[in-house]
Amino acid sequence: MATRPTFGQWLKHTWLDIVTMAPMGAVGLGVYIARPAPSRSFPVIFSDSEIVLPEFGNPLRDEIIPIWLAAFLASIVPIFVIPLMQARIRLFWDVNNAAVGLLYCLIAAAVFQVFIKWLIGERRSHFLDVCKPDLSLDNDRGYNRKGFGALYYTREVCTGGEDEINDSLESMPSGHTTAAFAGFIYLYLYLNAKLKVFSNYHPAMWKLIVIYAPVLGAILIGGTLIIDEYHNWYDVLAGAIIGTVMAFSAYRMTYAAVWDWRFNHIPLNRAAPFAFAPGEGDLAHAVFTRRADWGRMTNYSDHHSKAKPPLIPPSIAISPCQDGVATDSISAFQSLPSVDLADGLW
Numbered sequence: 267m268a269t270r271p272t273f274g275q276w277l278k279h280t281w282l283d284i285v286t287m288a289p290m291g292a293v294g295l296g297v298y299i300a301r302p303a304p305s306r307s308f309p310v311i312f313s314d315s316e317i318v319l320p321e322f323g324n325p326l327r328d329e330i331i332p333i334w335l336a337a338f339l340a341s342i343v344p345i346f347v348i349p350l351m352q353a354r355i356r357l358f359w360d361v362n363n364a365a366v367g368l369l370y371c372l373i374a375a376a377v378f379q380v381f382i383k384w385l386i387g388e389r390r391s392h393f394l395d396v397c398k399p400d401l402s403l404d405n406d407r408g409y410n411r412k413g414f415g416a417l418y419y420t421r422e423v424c425t426g427g428e429d430e431i432n433d434s435l436e437s438m439p440s441g442h443t444t445a446a447f448a449g450f451i452y453l454y455l456y457l458n459a460k461l462k463v464f465s466n467y468h469p470a471m472w473k474l475i476v477i478y479a480p481v482l483g484a485i486l487i488g489g490t491l492i493i494d495e496y497h498n499w500y501d502v503l504a505g506a507i508i509g510t511v512m513a514f515s516a517y518r519m520t521y522a523a524v525w526d527w528r529f530n531h532i533p534l535n536r537a538a539p540f541a542f543a544p545g546e547g548d549l550a551h552a553v554f555t556r557r558a559d560w561g562r563m564t565n566y567s568d569h570h571s572k573a574k575p576p577l578i579p580p581s582i583a584i585s586p587c588q589d590g591v592a593t594d595s596i597s598a599f600q601s602l603p604s605v606d607l608a609d610g611l612w
Contacts, residue, residue: 340449447509
């Protein structure tokens with residue numbers, strides 16, 4: 267699996283995913299443009315003309331980040347970063363598994379959330395502004411002027427545009443946030459595995475910043491939807507949960523682990539099982555970092571499969587002290603291995 271396949275070999279390996287992704291994308295698009303399935307009842311005003319639920323009476327505003335841009339960023343940023351990491355990793359199957367996993371989570375998350383929008387939905391914060399209800403149109407039909415105090419109506423009393431009303435009834439969950447968290451949490455998991463931020467050595471702080479930058483991006487995209495009042499806070503939370511679950515699921519499908527730092531960088535082979543033994547597999551060196559001997563093919567197995575003595579000898583902790591200083595301290599630290607400054611950066 268370490269060698270780059272021909273196009274025919276790759277297609278034989280991946281054709282089933284391609285066949286699955288195409289109809290899934292088509293189904294998602296079809297459901298996205300469909301009319302909302304449920305007919306919700308909603309209160310408008312009390313008898314004294316006070317709005318019952320003012321949180322749904324916000325003005326319709328332009329989106330700060332439109333849905334197409336959120337989906338574009340959630341896909342294009344990981345698509346840019348993954349090949350960039352190959353400047354050091356240089357493995358076809360790492361690019362393949364990372365890209366395929368990204369498509370898994372983006373497509374699955376999109377289909378998942380559009381079905382919830384279509385079958386369940388919720389009113390957007392600007393629903394009443396878009397609906398423009400005229401209560402004289404109810405004619406006491408169906409579920410209009412029903413419920414406690416005869417406060418509830420259906421969309422039959424709306425006089426706004428059909429498309430805007432349909433869209434305003436599909437707030438739950440947030441598609442922006444679903445896409446953002448699917449793509450950016452997946453990128454977070456990928457960067458963590460390749461940089462070995464949580465592993466067996468003390469990494470540089472810039473790595474912590476790099477892996478959490480995508481998480482910040484996803485949160486900011488979700489936050490803009492509350493600022494521009496295009497979504498309720500719980501719509502954003504639901505989208506974040508869906509996107510995160512899909513990201514974790516897709517990453518684990520294509521890589522040997524999510525949190526286990528010994529294996530979470532290793533792309534899985536569709537045709538052969540992974541043994542989950544340190545140093546196992548021909549792609550065990552598929553990491554970006556070079557600290558602590560990570561990514562060095564010649565000594566990967568020795569370094570990560572065999573126990574090594576601690577960096578600071580145990581004699582320091584138990585040696586007798588003279589004037590408050592361990593007698594073996596100087597000799598112990600003099601015996602520490604030297605560290606290449608360039609390695610400290612990566």
